[in-house]
Amino acid sequence: MSVMETTTSRFGDMPGDAGPPVIGYTKQFVDGTLTTSRDRFERDGPVTWLKAMGRSWVMAMGPDACGEVLQNRDRAFDSGPGWGLLIGRFFRRGLMLLDGAEHHSHRRLMQEAFTSHRLAGYLEPLNETVTAGLAAWPRDGALDFYPTVKQLTLDVATRTFMGEQTGVEADRLNRAFVDCVRAGTAFVRFPVPGLRWSRGLHGRAVLEDYLRPRIARKRAGDGTDLFSALCHTEVEGERFTDADVLNHMIFLLMAAHDTSTITLTTMAYHLAKHPEWQDRARAESEALGTDAVAYDDLERLEVLDQVMKESLRLVVPVPGLSRYTSKDTTLQGYPVPAGTYIATNLYSVHRYHEWWPDPDRFDPGRFSPQRREDKVHRYAFMPFGNGVHKCIGMYFGGMEIKAVMHQLLLKYRLEVPDGYTMPLDWTSLPRPSDRLPLTLHRL
The missing domain is CATH 3.30.43.20 (Uridine Diphospho-n-acetylenolpyruvylglucosamine Reductase; domain 2)
Known part of the structure; x- marks a missing residue:
C-alpha cells in the first residue's frame, strides 16, 4: 500500500x-x-x-x-508534545510545553509576575534601558533596524526580567537564542557539528550556564525583577523549583525579545513606508508631553495601538x-x-x-472604534494564540512595544526608499532577510 x-x-x-x-x-x-x-x-x-x-x-x-x-474543548489537542517535537530539546518545560493540571499550576504561579502592579514596576527600568539604547543610535543616516532593535529588546528583557545588563555577553546570548529558535526547523535532527540542531544544543547550554548560577542569589535577595518574582512567588504553598525557574526564564527571555523584535520591526517598516501614519502616531506621543511613557499613558496611545495590532496581523510573530x-x-x-x-x-x-x-x-484603521474588523469573528485576530495557552506575556509585550516606539518617534523620522518592500524570511520566526535598512533623521 x-x-x-x-x-x-x-x-x-x-x-x-x-x-x-x-x-x-x-x-x-x-x-x-x-x-x-x-x-x-x-x-x-x-x-x-x-x-x-x-x-x-x-x-x-x-x-x-x-x-x-x-x-481545545475536547481536551484532545496537547501543546507539550506538539511543540516538543520542534523545540523541546531547547526550551524544555517552558510554559508552552506543559499541559493539564501541571500547566495550570505553573501558569497560576507565573501569573504573579505579570500582574498590573508588577507591570507598572517593570516600566521604569524598561524606559531607562530604551533611553540608553537609543542614545547609542546614529543621529542621522542608515541603520540596519532589525539587528539593532533586537539588541535593544534583549537589553530590555535582561534588565527588566533579570535586574541586570548583559554587557559584553550580549552578543553570545543573542546568538544562543537565535540558534535555539532556528534549531526547531532543523532538517537533520541530531548533533552534527556546524548544523542547526548542534548549534541549538550549544545555545541551550550557553543559556543554562548563564542563568543557573544566578538562581541562588535571586532567592536570597529581594529584587523586583521578573527573575526574582519567579524565585519568590508562592501560591497556596506551591513554589517553583530551581529547574522550573531555569526553564521558564530561558523560555520567557526568548519569547519576550524575539516577538517584540519582530513586531517593532514590522511597525518601523510600515511607519516609514506610510508617513501619514507615522505623523499621526508621533503627534499622539508629542501630546503626552513626556519623554518616556508612564503606565497610565499606554491606553492613550490609540493610534500607536492600531498600528501595533495591524503589524501583528500582517506579520504574526509566531505564525504557526x-x-x-x-x-x-x-x-x-x-x-x-x-x-x-x-x-x-x-x-x-x-x-x-x-x-x-x-x-x-x-x-491600521481596521482596529479603530468605528470599524473593529477584528471583532467580526471571535477568532479573526489571534496574534497571541487563544485558549489556556494564550501568551502570558501579551500585556508586557504591548507595554514594551509602545514604550520603545514612543521614544523612537519623538527622536527620529523613519524613511525607506520609494518602492521598497521588506523581504521576509519565514524560517522559524519571521525576520527581514535584508535586516531592514532604514534612514533615520534626528528630530
Missing part, C-alpha cells in the same frame, strides 16, 4: 496529499512557505493533511479550524502553533486519530479575506 493510501485511510475523506516521495513537504515546512502560501487553503479548505518531517500532519487554517484547536492529539477526536467534522501532529496556521487567520477586506494592505 502506498504512503498516500495509508495516510488517507487514517483521515477518512479529509483532503490532502503526502507531497514528494520520502521528504513530503519538509522543505516548505522548514522554510516557511507552507505557512504563508494560501494555495492549500484555497484548494482544500480549512483542514488538510500532509507529510513533513517524516510524520503525518493535519493543518488547521482559517479562524474556525484554528479556533477549534486552540480552544503546534499541537498533538492525545486521543481520537474530530476537527471541523473530519476524524483525527490519536498521535497526530497539528499545525495551526495563524497566518491564514489574519489574511482570511472573508473577515479582512483587502487583507494584504496595511490599514
Whole structure:
C-alpha cells in the first residue's frame, strides 16, 4: 500500500496529499512557505493533511479550524508534545510545553509576575534601558533596524526580567537564542557539528550556564525583577523549583525579545513606508508631553495601538502553533486519530479575506472604534494564540512595544526608499532577510 493510501485511510475523506516521495513537504515546512502560501487553503479548505518531517500532519487554517484547536474543548489537542517535537530539546518545560493540571499550576504561579502592579514596576527600568539604547543610535543616516532593535529588546528583557545588563555577553546570548529558535526547523535532527540542531544544543547550554548560577542569589535577595518574582512567588504553598525557574526564564527571555523584535520591526517598516501614519502616531506621543511613557499613558496611545495590532496581523510573530492529539477526536467534522501532529496556521487567520477586506494592505484603521474588523469573528485576530495557552506575556509585550516606539518617534523620522518592500524570511520566526535598512533623521 502506498504512503498516500495509508495516510488517507487514517483521515477518512479529509483532503490532502503526502507531497514528494520520502521528504513530503519538509522543505516548505522548514522554510516557511507552507505557512504563508494560501494555495492549500484555497484548494482544500480549512483542514488538510500532509507529510513533513517524516510524520503525518493535519493543518488547521482559517479562524474556525484554528479556533477549534486552540480552544481545545475536547481536551484532545496537547501543546507539550506538539511543540516538543520542534523545540523541546531547547526550551524544555517552558510554559508552552506543559499541559493539564501541571500547566495550570505553573501558569497560576507565573501569573504573579505579570500582574498590573508588577507591570507598572517593570516600566521604569524598561524606559531607562530604551533611553540608553537609543542614545547609542546614529543621529542621522542608515541603520540596519532589525539587528539593532533586537539588541535593544534583549537589553530590555535582561534588565527588566533579570535586574541586570548583559554587557559584553550580549552578543553570545543573542546568538544562543537565535540558534535555539532556528534549531526547531532543523532538517537533520541530531548533533552534527556546524548544523542547526548542534548549534541549538550549544545555545541551550550557553543559556543554562548563564542563568543557573544566578538562581541562588535571586532567592536570597529581594529584587523586583521578573527573575526574582519567579524565585519568590508562592501560591497556596506551591513554589517553583530551581529547574522550573531555569526553564521558564530561558523560555520567557526568548519569547519576550524575539516577538517584540519582530513586531517593532514590522511597525518601523510600515511607519516609514506610510508617513501619514507615522505623523499621526508621533503627534499622539508629542501630546503626552513626556519623554518616556508612564503606565497610565499606554491606553492613550490609540493610534500607536492600531498600528501595533495591524503589524501583528500582517506579520504574526509566531505564525504557526503546534499541537498533538492525545486521543481520537474530530476537527471541523473530519476524524483525527490519536498521535497526530497539528499545525495551526495563524497566518491564514489574519489574511482570511472573508473577515479582512483587502487583507494584504496595511490599514491600521481596521482596529479603530468605528470599524473593529477584528471583532467580526471571535477568532479573526489571534496574534497571541487563544485558549489556556494564550501568551502570558501579551500585556508586557504591548507595554514594551509602545514604550520603545514612543521614544523612537519623538527622536527620529523613519524613511525607506520609494518602492521598497521588506523581504521576509519565514524560517522559524519571521525576520527581514535584508535586516531592514532604514534612514533615520534626528528630530
